[in-house]
Amino acid sequence: MAGTDIRQGCGNRFLGILVDLDNTLYDFGYAKEEACRRVVQAIGVGTADDLVRTFLFSPYGVESPKAIQSFLSEQGITDADVFMRAVQVYTKTKIEAIEAYPGVYETLLKIHTAGMKIGAVTNASHEHATERLIHIQTADLFDCLVTPDTAGMKKPDPAMFLHAAELLKIQPHQICAIGDNLINDIRPAKEAGMCTIHAEYGNRLPPEYSEGIIADFSISSFSDILPILGL
Structure with a gap:
């Protein structure tokens, strides 16, 4: 190669x-993984690997917040406030982790x-x-x-x-x-x-x-x- x-x-x-x-x-892969870890820590359910996979296979694109919504739904969470908090944590962490x-x-x-x-x-x-x-x-x-x-x-x-x-x-x-x-x-x-x-x-x-x-x-x-x- x-x-x-x-x-x-x-x-x-x-x-x-x-x-x-x-x-x-x-290293965008690291930044995305770190952001997913922080989201899971914030909501207290699921795994970072599962959230990463949800992003990767999302029909809405690998950057769409709808991937987080799908992930939360799989965990039985439909609360709009939890979704908004998860998106905020993900967005903030992802850009901060980029180096x-x-x-x-x-x-x-x-x-x-x-x-x-x-x-x-x-x-x-x-x-x-x-x-x-x-x-x-x-x-x-x-x-x-x-x-x-x-x-x-x-x-x-x-x-x-x-x-x-x-x-x-x-x-x-x-x-x-x-x-x-x-x-x-x-x-x-x-x-x-x-x-x-x-x-x-x-x-x-x-x-x-x-x-x-x-x-x-x-x-x-x-x-x-x-x-x-x-x-």
């Missing part, structure tokens, strides 16, 4: 990068200072994505933010990456796209004609879910993108 060694990068051809957010810039991976800010700042464009392509809503970038103090370093509710499309649609390239005013082949998810990030970026970088450190999917997708480069820390870009 590993791609090309990072020392074989060709930075002079790249003018910008597109990054995924969750599990690429920060940028080591070197993220410094790496993005170096790329920005070098004059390269930086964009984000995420399936999070624009509100959530903006909140998270502000929280890790990197929002000012981004030239564009592409989300489903603003672009009218979502990953793994390659059109989402092409739309970001248009916003950055850079040709796709001049862009490096980095993400933890081989299916949602790497495959569509490759189909869009971009160089791809797999953030292996954030990948939580087992190999059997990779569908044989191989990125151009694979990295074990976010700062490893610098030599690929020639910085």
Whole structure:
């Protein structure tokens, strides 16, 4: 599953990068799990693992508060006040638990200072994505933010990456796209004609879910993108 060694990068051809957010810039899985633990502690029933699974398999989306409502119903709780308290605990804990991976800010700042464009392509809503970038103090370093509710499309649609390239005013082949998810990030970026970088450190999917997708480069820390870009 590993791609090309990072020392074989060709930075002079790249003018910008597109990054995924969750599990690429920060450990979103941990933040979500921590938020679920706090909810279970607050209501006193159920398990955090069950709440996480309810979110993952919710027909309303992995970020919808309706997942909490479904979880409470399974526990026999229909009190609206309990639901509101659970949502408040979940929302507050999730954002507080988000912490940028080591070197993220410094790496993005170096790329920005070098004059390269930086964009984000995420399936999070624009509100959530903006909140998270502000929280890790990197929002000012981004030239564009592409989300489903603003672009009218979502990953793994390659059109989402092409739309970001248009916003950055850079040709796709001049862009490096980095993400933890081989299916949602790497495959569509490759189909869009971009160089791809797999953030292996954030990948939580087992190999059997990779569908044989191989990125151009694979990295074990976010700062490893610098030599690929020639910085």
